[in-house]
Amino acid sequence: MKKIVLIATLLMIPTMVFAATPKTPVLGNAEVVNPTEIKWHFTNRAKDAVAFELWNVLSRSMLIRVDDPKAAFIDEKNIVPADPDQTCGRYIVAVNGKGERSFAQKETYPCVRTPPVVPPPPKVEIKDNNIIKVTVDPGANDPATAIGVYEARRGVWLSPENLFVAEPFMEPVGNWGADMGSTLAGLRPNSSYLFYSRARSVTGELSKFSAPVMIRMPAEPADAGAPVLDRIGETGNLRGEKLEQTFVTKSSAPVIAGLFRGDAVTVDLDDRPHAANISGGEGVKNFSFAPGTIGSGFHYLRLGALSAGAVHWTPTIEFYIPEKKPQKMI
Secondary structure, three states, X not given: OHHHHHHHXXXXXXXXXXOOOOOOOEEEEEEEEEOOEEEEEEEOOOOOEEEEEEEEOOOOEEEEEEOOXXXXXXXXXXXXXXXXXXXXXXXXXXXXXXXXXOOOOOOOOOOEOOOOOOOOOOEEEXXXXXXXXXXXXXXXXXXXXXXXXXXXXXXXEOOOOOOOEOOOOOOEHHHHOOOOOEEEEOOOOOOEEEEEEEEEOOOOOEOOOOOOEEXXXXXXXXXXXXXXXXEEOOEOOOOOOOOOOEEEOOOOOOOEEEEEEOOEEEEEEXXXXXXXXXXOOOOEEEEEEOOOOOOOEEEEEEEEEEEOOEEEEOOOEEEXXXXXXXXXXX
């Protein structure tokens, strides 16, 4: 009788069922959508999954939840662009209707680094007639991102060792103190510059160039009685034009001409003095100077009129000769 009661009692006890947690999703590819967004692809293996979560194994925290049983990826946004430490330790967790999670994770996605974004333009401060200070900022990029400063008019990069070099010299900001500023000394009065910033990640990926910053160094004051510039090469009718500009001539051997009062005109071209040819009688006279071939690029000119034993100078004049493109062979 006792056996019958025992069997009956056992039959009345509910069967204990241990629910299985959802199966772990299969990790797919990590897709870099843009510098601040990564799409983490995965394949669901849990038929009872109602949601998926992106977790960070390093912080042991959930980052993003997607309440969609058909989801095949999770977008993580607000990534720090060009972070040298990368985005690491990510994995996907499936969640069923009871809130149970698939924490049987055996691997994580490989670390991912996004490319840099365009940095802010460099900050350029004129400190003196021939000194400027250039400061850069990584902007939205990781602070350790390399920021190069490019001077577009001369096609050169700034560096601490040689401030104008022909190669892309872009060391990380901390290596040469660009956040504190880099000083360029010995610039010519009235010379002009066009600066851009560009970011580079540790893997060599480059951002686009920043917005440009154009500056012109202060010009010297004009002396009373200085010559009047009228022509540089084929660029004529310059009388009355402001000298605080960059004149352009296509001639590689430009004739420089104008008017003056006095006894003679000295032409200081690229730090070399020359005597100009003089024509005319008393009062206003003509002068001209033919330097021969001087080549493409920027050149700097000062004109001085000699009168009563004194020289009366113009400000420095900047002019530019474009490089001739080679003709195509037919």
